[in-house]
Amino acid sequence: MKEKKKIVIVGGGISGMATAYRLSELSRAQGIPVEITVVEAGSRLGGVIESKRQDGFLLEGGPDSFISEKPAAQELAKRLGIANEIIGTNDKFRRSFIYKKGNLIPVPEGFYLIAPSQIRAFLQTHLLDWRTKFRMGCEVFIPKRSTNEDESVANFVRRRFGKATLEEVAQPMIGGIYTADPEYLSLEATMPQFLELERTYGSVIKGLLLRRNAKRKNSTQSASGPRYSLFLSFKEGMKELVDSVVKNSPDVRFKLNATAVCVTRMSRSTNPFGFFSFPLKACGYDKKTIPPTSLLNSSRNQCWQVDFENGATLEADAVCIALSACQAAPLVISVAPHLAKQLAAIPYESVATVNLAYKRSDIPHKLDGFGFVVPAITKRKIVACSFSSVKFDGRAPGGMVLLRVFVGGAFHREIYALDDNEMTRTVTDELRHYLGIEKLPLFTSISRYPRTMPQYQVGHLDMIRSIQAQLSDFPGLYLTGNAYRGIGVPDCIKWAESAAEAMYTFLKEKRKSADLNSVKGSSK
């Protein structure tokens, strides 16, 4: 029987899990035997995906949904056989609010993060005053930018729609997703759709209107198949996706409480007395004396070693590091110091969510939406609040409400730094202000995610291209995760699957060349 190719995936978040599942799918379909091990530092899988039941409520610590526009999560769910577990948002209340001068004002229908696509709703909204609306309307006359250089989201919005749109609408809407300061956020890495609209139509509004009309025409012509809302989740929460990967991957080993500390290249040699592995470090190489890449690349028996905090090691033909960039950097510092430096340069913000359970009768607000976002210019203390049990069914028992407040990020580091009691007090005070809640919650639950939100700064994609180019010097080493080309769950899955496919191709090639060499050897 052919020797199994060994793969180690570092990190048991959705990126690592999706990498493992795709690899095991490929191996099953194409017959190359692989031994896949996922190593996870924590005591559970899922990373920031954390769903738990408490007193009949379903709490989400991390992501509570995924968007249907990017299909990777839905497709993975289908392949896992849990498509029937997917739920859409509650149609009756499909809208959100933005906080302005003491009120929660509905985002006008058809408003797409920074720009309107329905003129009537836009003209009627109280969210923007007439000056701001006029300035926004002028967007159709503003010429497109002549250079192709990346720019900040703030610059783009100010340039096309004016300062008030940036501060009152774009910043809170985008801030809710990236917990970032748009002054630093890269447009091409985070909102490429707007850049593309400007480049194609010369105007974002014009582009949105034209596309909306075209879509309308098409959808009346072919209205078939299930229609999901923009945000989707699972009946039992996002954790269903993680649990289902485990259930459907009997061939994958999941090792918990295994903190990887170092990834090194080794030259592997076979001799008549058996198999020996020589880690480069053990051979006297350190980060200053790594042998030339060409030498390593030419070594057909090259492999990788993952060292763990407890002194254990794992050997692999290929390694995928599915961690945040700041966690990946120290792992590769000895083998790829320049790569490590670039990874460490991607900034991160910390965020926390506070789930709060209430009796419905204790909340005076109508809760006729999915939640609200709070502009940073208001100098208030939270980023956003979801009306979780309104947004999705099954999140709270009858007569109860589950709210989820987002704190931290680039504008609220001091709130993230509060201890649990202070954070709860701050959040309940804030909710009194927005929703008029005087009563204390039945219970609260805080989830903290230190340095988990990558900040895609201007020039981010150039940095990623450079990281990618450097990786080609390290055959068998792969990186995936939310640091690179998208932070949402669907993007993490998409790029994890693409890393898995690249790994599989690499292993196939490696096996082919090993087969060729053994044929050559036996014919001598």
Ligand SMILES: Cc1cc2nc3c(=O)[nH]c(=O)nc-3n(C[C@H](O)[C@H](O)[C@H](O)COP(=O)(O)OP(=O)(O)OC[C@H]3O[C@@H](n4cnc5c(N)ncnc54)[C@H](O)[C@@H]3O)c2cc1C
């Ligand atoms: C509060 C919050 C809300 C969000 N909401 C949404 C949302 O609604 N929709 C959406 O699409 N996206 C959302 N996101 C973004 C999305 O959830 C994340 O980007 C994505 O889940 C990240 O997955 P990951 O596997 O790349 O990283 P992680 O989930 O961070 O997983 C990395 C794993 O690696 C482990 N690890 C770390 N170091 C080591 C080591 N040295 N050795 C071994 N293991 C290690 C960690 O313990 C962790 O389990 C949200 C994120 C947060 C934090």
